[in-house]
Amino acid sequence: MTREKYFTMARALGYYEGPLREAIHRWKYEEKSCLTSFFGEKLAEGFHRYWDSRSFDLLIPVPLHLKRLRERGFNQALLLVKELSRRTRIPYSKRLLQKRIPTTPQVNLSGGEREKRVRGSFHVQRDEEIKGKSILLVDDVYTTGATVNECSKVLLMAEAERVDVLTLAHAIKSP
Numbered sequence: 001m002t003r004e005k006y007f008t009m010a011r012a013l014g015y016y017e018g019p020l021r022e023a024i025h026r027w028k029y030e031e032k033s034c035l036t037s038f039f040g041e042k043l044a045e046g047f048h049r050y051w052d053s054r055s056f057d058l059l060i061p062v063p064l065h066l067k068r069l070r071e072r073g074f075n076q077a078l079l080l081v082k083e084l085s086r087r088t089r090i091p092y093s094k095r096l097l098q099k100r101i102p103t104t105p106q107v108n109l110s111g112g113e114r115e116k117r118v119r120g121s122f123h124v125q126r127d128e129e130i131k132g133k134s135i136l137l138v139d140d141v142y143t144t145g146a147t148v149n150e151c152s153k154v155l156l157m158a159e160a161e162r163v164d165v166l167t168l169a170h171a172i173k174s175p
Contacts, residue, residue, distance in 0.1 A: 006152035007163045012170035013046040020169050040083020059092040062139040065102040077139045096125050114146035122154045130158040142167040
């Protein structure tokens, strides 16, 4: 595992356990769309704990591959970005970062396996729209960091000035 970290800072609202884990599962897998506004509000509160709205030029959701998007019907990270953008007035882009290679669900994989699986699966559509920008990358859960790290690497290769990460939850590492 390389574990070189490409993002500058990552923050989450809480640990991926108990009621937060249950709420995220209901939102993602039971289509409880009423939770989107609630999560957006909480994400904005968390955002303001760590950053100022002037800290970023652009919000970008971790993208889903088109196949997974069709299966689920929505990208939870995009829903979060739209809510956060509305509350912070930071613009967002839903198509600049894309997932071009589908990956199977990574739920039971180790960090090293996740890292290998996502390597090379993301790309930036138009580098010139990323160049020199401070970007906040948004997702629902930070598990091992492999996905957000790969996304950050690709954004920095497109000459983003910096990439930070904000998620609803952070998985607790097992000993």
